[in-house]
Amino acid sequence: MLQDLINQHAGEISSLLSNKYGLSDQQASGATNNITNAISGFLTNQLNSGSLDLNHIVDLFNKNTPNQTNSLFSGLSNAVSGALMNSGLGQDIIKQISSHGLNDILSIIQNGKLGSIDIGTVTQVISALSGKGGDLGNLLSGLGGMFGKK
Numbered sequence: 001m002l003q004d005l006i007n008q009h010a011g012e013i014s015s016l017l018s019n020k021y022g023l024s025d026q027q028a029s030g031a032t033n034n035i036t037n038a039i040s041g042f043l044t045n046q047l048n049s050g051s052l053d054l055n056h057i058v059d060l061f062n063k064n065t066p067n068q069t070n071s072l073f074s075g076l077s078n079a080v081s082g083a084l085m086n087s088g089l090g091q092d093i094i095k096q097i098s099s100h101g102l103n104d105i106l107s108i109i110q111n112g113k114l115g116s117i118d119i120g121t122v123t124q125v126i127s128a129l130s131g132k133g134g135d136l137g138n139l140l141s142g143l144g145g146m147f148g149k150k
Helices: 002-007 010-021 025-049 054-060 071-084 091-110 119-130 136-146
Strands: none
Touching (some): 002 025, 025 071, 025 091, 054 071
């Protein structure tokens, strides 16, 4: 589900990469694919490891909280940088995209379907969908589905 939500913004992300970083349409499309896969993969790995803090994930996709102060941002930046290493882009561009560009990319995603969520909203949604009060087990189960974990 998260991968689908991120992919809905692929055109906007490609445009950002073309306009702000001077990538050709082909480079921007390839980089966008690498970036969206890196973001989804990083968050899925965090979820599977059991180290994903629900407050951090909620803050990351909430447009009202600063992205770069989120503890997940550094890991996402490294994942994006690693995903772009074999893309043919220069090191300077990769560094810019994996920091400032990632901040812009997260802002694009935040302004989409995920904007303005908070932990209370997530808990209420899980509670309403599960009918079981939104306890942590139900919440984690719901987040597992969000990241495509079956």
